[in-house]
Amino acid sequence: MAVCDVCGNDYDKAFQVTMGGETRTFDAFECAIHALAPTCEHCGCRIVGHGVEADGRMFCCAHCAERSGVEGLNDRV
Numbered sequence: 001m002a003v004c005d006v007c008g009n010d011y012d013k014a015f016q017v018t019m020g021g022e023t024r025t026f027d028a029f030e031c032a033i034h035a036l037a038p039t040c041e042h043c044g045c046r047i048v049g050h051g052v053e054a055d056g057r058m059f060c061c062a063h064c065a066e067r068s069g070v071e072g073l074n075d076r077v
Contacts, residue, residue: 001014002014002027003025004026004028004031005025005026005035006026006032013027014026014027033046039058040064042059042060042068043064045060047060054070054073061075062074
């Protein structure tokens with residue numbers, strides 16, 4: 001079994017994710033998201049989907065980017 005890097009659970013179905021040359025162990029996608037997903041600069045939620053990026057800043061959606069002063073992004077064309 002393997003121990004989750006986030007919650008410490010020793011789980012027989014744990015999995016590993018390698019990102020940026022570092023390998024981490026997780027027992028659930030929830031823990032992997034908590035540890036690895038970027039955070040929206042406006043609302044603070046974890047960005048699980050594609051999100052949007054402007055000037056090196058990450059947002060969960062065009063609305064949050066707009067609320068932070070970014071112009072020209074749309075959720076729909």
